[in-house]
Amino acid sequence: MITNELSSFSVRPEPKTIPLTQATLLSRIRESRITDRTPVKKLKPVVMVGQSTFARRGDFSVITGQRKAGKTTVLQFVVATALLEEIPLELDTLQIRAEYCRGNDVVYVDTEGSKEDTQDFIKGVKSLIGSSEQPAHLHTYHWREFTAKECREGMDILFTEHPNAHLWIIDGIADLVNKPNDEEESNQTVRWIMSMAGKLDTCVVLVIHENPTKAGQEAKLRGHLGSELERKASGAIGIEKDRQKGEHYIKSRFLRKSADFDPIAFRFDPQTNRPVHRILTASERAQLQDKNRIRIGELMNLRSRCFLNTASKAERELKDSIKLYQNATTGKDAERALCNRNLAALLKYNLIREEQTAEGYVYHLIDTEGAAIEFKIGQSNE
Template sequence: MTSKEDILRLTNNGLDIFRHYVPGDWEAGTQFRNPFYRDTKASFYIYYNRHEREYRMKDFGDERYSGDCFALVGLLHGWECARKDDFTRILEKIVCDLNLPVNAGSSLPSGMPSKDNGTTYITKEFSTDELRWWGTYGITKEVLKHFRVNSLQEVKFPRSTRTATAAEPMYLYRFANHEDTTAKLYQPMSDTRFLYLKKAKDEYFGYAYLPGKAPLVVITGGEKDVLTLAAMQIPAFCLNSETACLPEELMKKLSERFEHITLLYDMDETGQRCSLQLYDKYASKYSIGRALLPLKGTKEEKDISDFARLRLAAGQTPAQIANEVNALLNSTIKDTYDQLAEEYAGCFIDCACPPQEPKTILRIHHEAAAAAGDLVCITGGSGTGKSNYADCILSGALNTMLCNIDTLGMQILPNAEQKALLLFDTEQSEYQSYKNTQRILHRARLANQPDCMKIINLCRVARVKRQQLIEQFIKAADERHHGIHSIIIDGLADLMASANDEEEAVRLIEWLHGLAQKYNTVIISVVHTAGIPEKVRGHIGSELTRKSSAVIDIETDRKKNCSVVKVLKLRAGSAVKAGISMFEWDERTEMHCSMVG
């Protein structure tokens, strides 16, 4: 049995293993970019650990790439060092790939008997005729050796013996580089072409020999197809049959190692049907394509091996065939791109067909703050006047007669088309909401509440139902009033169980942004600070400020007995030019008014 110590001794304490698997011109002890993902900073390095007396790796950007050379090989192939069987595979993979002179899995020496489940088989050297037959499919002796394919002299079953002849040769496929792997008998000239001598769980021919990372991997129909593609330097493996299920867990592992997965099945009815089923199952989740060979689908020409055989017989070189196959496989990537472009056409920016410019709905001291489709964040501590400041937006929208009213330094697009104006209050009592509504009308110089303005107090509604109810109200208002001018949610954090739940916060803001885009409106959210000026509360505050086109902070100046408005962010304008303003409560007008100076 090969040991870890044997391998370290033969590989310069593991450095040669890192040299083999880690591409690029790097030096031990010097930081460089990790080539196994899109690393933006040089934070990966390979160094000599004097205590362990071996070379190790460390990546400050991704902790998965930390450990010894065996951990790296395991990571690249989906194996875990802590599992005995996986660690054995790691050792055997290193021995095979680096061609180390130790006792590990390899092709069986000629004449040596081996036993699988009571069946004994004896291997022999490939004859000239056998190699010529494999060569008609573009498969070389080196490829056969690499994949541990043997020519068999004899197979002894418990009750019978089968001997190979020139007319009926026998070959042995083994699925991995260890002795407990699946063993499959292949008799291409016999009536019974395939027979499993041993079958291990979750093994696929060619999978153990796939590279750790690559742009493309091919899932094909059979073992010979894998060998034909390998001769073209194309990574491939096959399931146990074309009708076999492709497990979701396997797809996840493949997608982590390969940028694109292509199905290259037989061109007969079964192959096309099965590849289409797999494609339909995974196309929405993974980068998967489906390549169709230019073959008739008959017994004589249906798979990639037949394709290579026909092209070689026509006088093409292996390099020409490989180029043609690569072009076919690359076309599936383009087809996937075209499909995505069609499915998500609304996400693509086309300068030849520009979108309609949204109207600016909110300005602060004449600096653009928010347009239709944007989010706005108004934040502040308790009692700072942030709710009254937000209410001014509705007053400004109601000012269709363009009267000279005080909107605390904001300029709001008048709601001339009488679209819906919505305010959802999750914090204040029903009576306080009523008083706030009166002040909105008073500021707008209106005696009666127009039908387009709806104030909805959600304090009685359970938190889990508020989000759904808001969406229903928005949809109904949009249908009745033929659009929505603006929406205010006073107490956004009260739509979720915890303001510090990061996952829920991301979902909520994503939902909110989607509503603003869908209904072509601006949504203003009022949230609390975390007890520190300009520091918005929880993950919900962090996510909201990141997505908002404008962030406005309101704090209390106790010396001047007023509220101070600071514009922290304006995506479409200048926060500096918007400046700082103040407002205070005016007993004479019974509302907050702007302060001068």
Template sequence: MIRTTKEQILYATDGGLQVFRHYIPFAITPGKKFRNPLYDDRRASCFIYKVPQTSIYRVNDFGDPTCSGDCFWFVAALHDLDLQKDFPRILEKIIRDLSLSISLPECAPGSIRSQVESVPTLRPTPTLAEPAGRPYRIEEKAFDESECAYWRQYGITPNVLQRYGVRSLRSVRSETAEGKRYGFMSSTHEPLFGYVRKDYVKIYRPLSAARFVYGGRLPDIYTFGMEQLPQRDDMLFITGGEKDVMSLAAHGFHAICFNSETAEIDTSIIEMLVRRFRHVFFLYDADETGVKASTLRCEQFAAYNVLRIELPLAGTKAEKDISDYFRLGYSAEDFHHLITDRLEQLYTQTLMLLDSCEIDYRHPPDRSQTVIASRGVPLGTYDNLFCITGGEGTGKSNYVSALIAGTLLTEIPTPPPNLLGLEVTPNTSQKAVLHYDTEQSEYQLHRNVGKTLRRVGLDAMPTFYHPVFLAALSRKDRLQLIKDSLDLYHHRHGSIHLVVIDGIADLIRSANDEAESIAVVDELYRLAGIYHTCILCVLHFVPNGIKLRGHIGSELQRKSAAILSIEKDDNPALSVVKALKVRDGSPLDVPIMLFGWDKQQDMHVSRGEKSEEERERRKTAELSLIAREVFRERDRLSHDELLRLIMQTVEVKERTAKDYIRHMQESGLIEQQKDNHYTLKK
């Protein structure tokens, strides 16, 4: 029988794990996330896990729920085969490709091919198990006014119900695990709702004794609300039920639930969630069961820093969960105050440390030895990193000071301030502006704050501006302080307009330590996404041609949306600003800006742009560097090889790399041979 052959394969391959490892072109570990090889997966949200009841391994993809299944489904998807019609071919391919000692019966009565109709269809859903589960039939209807009123008391609107796949049912027919048939009809006194999915339904009867019944087969890992989550954000709540998830969503919060408060939770899911959200809270019921379960989960996942929120409810049947909380008249703002209070408790030690590090502009510190430092403010976009780099004496500190000054304005004055030729979005909502300096002393930072305020005509420091000196702290404590205070000020001011880290290399032991460099840049990029802000990193390195030096430079070059380099001009009275990288476009098309000291205004001012001739000379010189680099190991390259190497060398997109190739040909740097291969022109 076909099931015998299938079971033989599963037995010989450790439940299908070896099949996954054979066809996935990189090493995988059960429970560890990786990028799904079935499509252009940009975020690692896919993992292999073992189903406890069957000991069969499956792949689950939270990034695309349609790309999930067992090893047979995976081979079918990988080779564009139909899981039902081509099942014999799938078995044959696995046996032959893995050299399994399993015989293949001929196509005869009782053989593999003649038994294909007996194979149940495995749809590509996250965790649909075999067999198909309990048969069921539901009859849907429109929501009536009494049903809408039921949901409305929790703030749940028809749009929210539609978004989460909730249906009003007229009737449901199914059977028990023992095969006994049963059915329900909706009525005014006993409404009937269904959480309808492709292969199962969870029936909700809110006013009945037996509130939940099921049709089909629930997934091995049942989650509600996962598909509606953003890729990254600040907070996520794990609640006790579907109604709680939707009530939170209706009030502007992200939430999911499992099948119950006592359901087991896989560690890999918590690991995935804490990568996507800064805070993961357990928000179970306020009764004894909920308190016990949430406390247990926080202990179980203590390594992931999950927290629990206690609701100010009596814990009785009438007031125990977040849905009741909103029904009783509490608002989203009230709930946010609960969260803020919880975080204030969490950051008690951080607040004490901040008090000792934050600049008090009204009380200048004692004068101490001056240390070279720089400032920064975003030139990129929210959710991204931006980098400014340059050597000593190039004017970085004045350039960065101008950027910060622009973010302290809540509206554009007339005439506008001199921001060295840049356009800086005013901080109309008075979001937090955070500046962390790893090199300067208290005295120098205080002095530079005064220069920044003077540039935009301010006499006092805005309450949302927080300059912090970190030179006195250890490197390990610096990064932790930045992470904690980001969260603190995000909630205190409602949002963050800009974060400046002046001296990013001082957050790690060595700028040439690859592991540390990758970790710190990844963490900052994650924080930029969570808080929807721009993080400006100042790197005190002189660029090496078209690339930044060191592993920290390489990581910033990969992750930053834009990179500006500040150098001294041929005229020593001027500094020149040029783009090394622009994510949306070519850096060669960005004007080369100039700035210098104006004695009359007693500050640095914009000196315009370099001429078109200068830009063309710069374009040719930098393209020559790129060409020599990509042809360093090979004399001849095909168009595809040349395109790929340019994209890897200078971290640009395909369209920009094609533009580089065209400019290289027009400038006579490379030439195309008769066989369409490219060579470096001597």
């Protein structure tokens, strides 16, 4: 057992019978140990929305939305503000501000649009920063014709080509996997992105589509990949469009190390075709946030039922409880999919905490500060 090898590692030389790969793992395990006195580098904010931190150095964040919602516009402001040391007073950034790149590379990879779309993205950035030429440290790539394998291998090459990049944008991440619903492939891809962001000490922003939803339903990111991205990301924002009003909204889905920002509204000026920010009224902000309030209320009720008389549950036990108390569905596959969405939402809204143990995942009730709730006999969780 690794545990036995590890416990004896400090009292005798490494046995020659241990394979090199296992010896390397044991060494890495020892190096990974963290105490309350271990010097830990804090992840610095890179992209702010309003006064809130959306993306950090050494981690990845997610931008999502349905087709034509306005994701490209938001990305242009992220890139443009990263290229500007000072923001001109006349430039309306939609409350988006990226840390200045200081001459380090900013890399944009487009896996979805046409070559014309990618070039239009560059032109939009140039217009925002007031430049007639593409900055030398803005590197843009068009990979629409690449296979998923080529996209993944291409990113490994780019990470080597731009080791000191300030900011990465992959638009969209789903093209780096063969099947966004493949659990193993999706998990491996997310772990790889997390690893590269940490190793390169850089900020990675990923773009993924939302599945179409009915009115009042919570938007769900595409496939298992989307669920895993949202669970592991430093932050996630959603872009929505009200087609009747011709207005777009930037909304906080969740921010791991910051308070949510109020929804931001913008529309395109018909004269200049430039996005213009509009201040929302209090009632408009409340209306836009109602869907989240309703959803969180539903989840809190589900949590109370699932954790009745206990503060912790193993994964299988919790999933059985969720299936018992969630809204009825038709068919085993639909029931399982809804259960997975509800579990992901409980984690997303910080209503429970996930812990990986030797026996598998365990889920705990947590308070508003993220600490586990201590349960006492006779106490109710409602």
